[in-house]
Amino acid sequence: MADLVAAGPGTTGSADLTVLPGVVDHHVHLGLVDRDLFAGSPVVEVHDLGWVPEQIAAWASAPPTGVRVRYAGRFHTAPGGYPTGRSWAPVEAVRPIADAEDARAAAHVAAAQGASRIKIVLHAGMPLLGDAELDALVYAAHEAGLPAVVHAEGPGQVARAVAAGADMLAHAPWTERVPDAVLAAGARMTWISTLAIHGPAERAVAIDNVRRFLAAGGRVVHGTDLGNGPAPAGVVADEIRALGEAGLAGEELLAAVLAPEDGSGPRLAAPGPRPRDAEELVKWLETSVRVEAEAP
Incomplete structure (x- = not known):
């Protein structure tokens, strides 16, 4: 199968193969x-949501073969806020925000360093950004044409x-359990899933929130x-299964996990019909190989 040529975005009937875009992981480190x-x-494609800007920019310019890297750069947080002091978080990856003016400056620096989104941290177990600093970070992200991505804990x-x-x-x-009124007010947002990192109780809370957020009109995308x-780089089957538990299936599930149908980049081919649920998608990905699309 390694030398197959895809005829288009659907199914190649002669070989009984389904050809689809590759997986996007919207949250990695x-x-x-x-x-x-x-x-x-x-x-x-992977989206790095917090690391040393110079290092992640170098990895993005020379990524693993066939993988596009997009990144946020630093964690923008309160002085002493999460993830300050965590053994896994380099000091250079954390940007403490002193006030609203500093917030605006920090967001514009991140944009100049190649960030494609601004990462903001609200972690109630540690010092928190004030409303003025939070508002300034979001405003500056939008000024720079970038989405504001919040770790809300x-x-x-x-x-x-x-x-x-x-x-x-x-x-x-x-x-x-996010209140219904908050879900309705935030239904314009996109949530990144990361459901499989939790233990049973927290996972149940997250899945319930996702179900209700989807019902309110929100959008959820795949991230691990x-x-x-300990999960290795690559597809995390349990994350896809968790999206299925949360109610995503069919084309909604494919849209959450895969790159857009009209996007560029490598595509995947595997035997069998178009996956209809999480378990079918996991099995399909396990047998898939990369193929080059046929030139129009």
Whole structure:
């Protein structure tokens, strides 16, 4: 199958193959995984959500074969806020924010360093950004034409991200049952799943939040938080299965996990019909190989 040529975005009838875009992982930390394991895997694009800007920019310019790397650069957090002091977080990856003016400056520096989104941290277990600093970071991200991605952990932090106008949550919320009114107000947002990193109780909370967020009209995309735990670089089957538990199936599931049908980059081919649910998608990806699309 390695030399197959795809006839288009659907099924190649002569070979009984389905051809689809590759997997996008919207939340990774490349400094904490073996990056070379991505090469040749079904994953064709990764979004790094927190690392030393100079290092991640170098990896993005020379990525694993067949993988596009997009990145946020530093974690923007309160002085002493998460992930300050964590053994896995280099000091240079954390940007403490002193005040609103400093927040605006920091966001514009990140954009100048090649960031494609601004990572903001609201972690209630450690010092928190004030509303003025949070609002300034979101505003400056939008000024730079970038989405604001918030790590919201702890009671009330999702509501703060929604009120500030943030575009994305780095994790489906797992520390509280998000109130229906907050879900409705934030239905314009996108959540990155990261469901499989949790133990049973937190996972159940996150899946319940995702189900209700989807019902409110929100959008959820696939992300694993690779580097958080022992999962190797590549497809994390349990994350896809968790998306299925949360109610995603059919074309909605494919849209959450895979690159857009009209996007560029490597495509995947595997025997069998178009996957209809999470288990079928996992099995399809296990047998898939990369193929080059036929020129029009």
